[in-house]
Amino acid sequence: xEEEKGEKGVILLDFWTSPFSQRLKIAMDEKNVEFECIEEDxxxxxxxxxxxxxxxxxxxxxxIHDGKPICESMxxxxxxxxxxxxxxxxxxxxxYSRAIxxxxxxxxxxxxxxxxxxxxxxxxxxxxxAKKELLEVMKTLEGELGEKEFFGGDxxxxxxxxxxxxxxxxxxxxxxxxxxxxxxxxxxxxxAKRCVQRESVCKALPEPKKLYxxxxxxxxxxxxx
Amino acid sequence: xEEEKGEKGVILLDFWTSPFSQRLKIAMDEKNVEFECIEEDxxxxxxxxxxxxxxxxxxxxxxIHDGKPICESMxxxxxxxxxxxxxxxxxxxxxYSRAIxxxxxxxxxxxxxxxxxxxxxxxxxxxxxAKKELLEVMKTLEGELGEKEFFGGDxxxxxxxxxxxxxxxxxxxxxxxxxxxxxxxxxxxxxAKRCVQRESVCKALPEPKKLYxxxxxxxxxxxxx
Numbered sequence: 001x002e003e004e005k006g007e008k009g010v011i012l013l014d015f016w017t018s019p020f021s022q023r024l025k026i027a028m029d030e031k032n033v034e035f036e037c038i039e040e041d042x043x044x045x046x047x048x049x050x051x052x053x054x055x056x057x058x059x060x061x062x063x064i065h066d067g068k069p070i071c072e073s074m075x076x077x078x079x080x081x082x083x084x085x086x087x088x089x090x091x092x093x094x095x096y097s098r099a100i101x102x103x104x105x106x107x108x109x110x111x112x113x114x115x116x117x118x119x120x121x122x123x124x125x126x127x128x129x130a131k132k133e134l135l136e137v138m139k140t141l142e143g144e145l146g147e148k149e150f151f152g153g154d155x156x157x158x159x160x161x162x163x164x165x166x167x168x169x170x171x172x173x174x175x176x177x178x179x180x181x182x183x184x185x186x187x188x189x190x191x192a193k194r195c196v197q198r199e200s201v202c203k204a205l206p207e208p209k210k211l212y213x214x215x216x217x218x219x220x221x222x223x224x225x
Numbered sequence: 226x227e228e229e230k231g232e233k234g235v236i237l238l239d240f241w242t243s244p245f246s247q248r249l250k251i252a253m254d255e256k257n258v259e260f261e262c263i264e265e266d267x268x269x270x271x272x273x274x275x276x277x278x279x280x281x282x283x284x285x286x287x288x289i290h291d292g293k294p295i296c297e298s299m300x301x302x303x304x305x306x307x308x309x310x311x312x313x314x315x316x317x318x319x320x321y322s323r324a325i326x327x328x329x330x331x332x333x334x335x336x337x338x339x340x341x342x343x344x345x346x347x348x349x350x351x352x353x354x355a356k357k358e359l360l361e362v363m364k365t366l367e368g369e370l371g372e373k374e375f376f377g378g379d380x381x382x383x384x385x386x387x388x389x390x391x392x393x394x395x396x397x398x399x400x401x402x403x404x405x406x407x408x409x410x411x412x413x414x415x416x417a418k419r420c421v422q423r424e425s426v427c428k429a430l431p432e433p434k435k436l437y438x439x440x441x442x443x444x445x446x447x448x449x450x
Binding site: 099 | 281290293295296297299300301303304307308320321323324325327328331332365
């Protein structure tokens with residue numbers, strides 16, 4: 001029986017800069033899930049497939065699995081872990097450890113992207129406050145990491161994926177905000193370097209110089225000075 | 226062997242107005258979980274137990290289960306469903322339906338409280354925009370509910386709990402924003418009335434007049450006009 005395109009298999013509606021999308025690539029690579037990436041033309045020429053698949057937010061990433069769309073990266077990440085549970089489980093098995101991992105992934109989601117956006121987009125007091133807060137957030141995460149190899153212990157997992165997807169943006173944050181993550185939170189940097197030794201992570205993250213130049217272009221386009 | 230207070234059992238650090246706390250009471254009642262409620266003195270006299278249990282946000286609700294704290298209401302709700310799975314399961318069993326329920330619960334969390342707060346706390350353009358957006362959010366939710374009894378179908382579950390916890394606030398939103406939910410989204414109101422027929426929901430929600438007067442007092446205290 002012939003299938004329409006997209007009716008079977010896994011499709012990721014993607015944009016190369018998106019940490020939220022990179023998370024899903026990392027997770028699916030860890031689990032050896034084959035998927036097709038479709039690069040969207042953001043923000044001005046979104047595909048009909050994206051608009052139809054995510055009518056509420058009209059945003060990437062969207063995962064389309066056997067024709068059924070799932071939206072919001074943390075929802076998708078959990079779905080990936082539930083549908084392909086046997087290789088590289090991302091969440092721990094016991095409910096308390098799962099809750100702790102969910103708490104930290106949610107903390108990262110509530111803080112990092114918004115603060116980072118204020119750092120590269122804004123100036124003056126908003127910029128300065130965001131810089132201070134982002135460093136506090138990173139220090140809080142450093143406290144949670146402690147002396148562990150990964151956030152969950154010895155195994156790369158849910159919280160690692162949630163945070164390392166921002167690592168490609170770190171150099172841009174450093175240039176725009178004039179600080180060094182290495183000086184401010186060396187343990188987080190050591191952890192990040194352990195993470196990027198994994199092929200799944202290394203492959204998924206954008207090239208920092210290309211990302212920085214893309215952000216500079218956006219600032220010019222929208223006259224953000 | 227004697228146990229220290231709080232070392233065994235379930236404690237909820239609570240505040241009577243909080244929809245986030247009410248969710249957990251509803252869920253535990255549905256599952257016949259016995260718990261002790263400790264009312265916190267918010268915002269000026271938080272207990273040492275709260276500060277120690279939620280050092281990141283210092284906010285209620287916190288669930289302390291056998292001495293171990295869990296924070297953030299949606300994280301806790303999922304934990305409750307995993308630890309006491311046999312009675313009144315809240316999330317559906319299959320991964321796709323779980324993802325859809327998670328998406329809508331997350332949508333509610335991202336929108337309703339913040340918009341509601343702008344409605345009762347703020348005036349002018351911020352107030353007007355929030356009012357318009359809250360009605361759009363409710364209409365989107367009405368679309369998702371459709372002709373179903375509950376968000377998940379025939380059974381009261383995760384999304385119902387996420388949303389119905391705001392029902393106690395609806396009358397206050399209506400008075401502050403001068404609109405009628407009944408006129409704007411009658412299906413949501415019919416759904417809410419089905420929900421409050423459940424003892425778990427009816428018991429958990431605050432008395433609307435008491436809540437409205439509390440918000441009026443807060444507006445006076447902080448001179449929010």
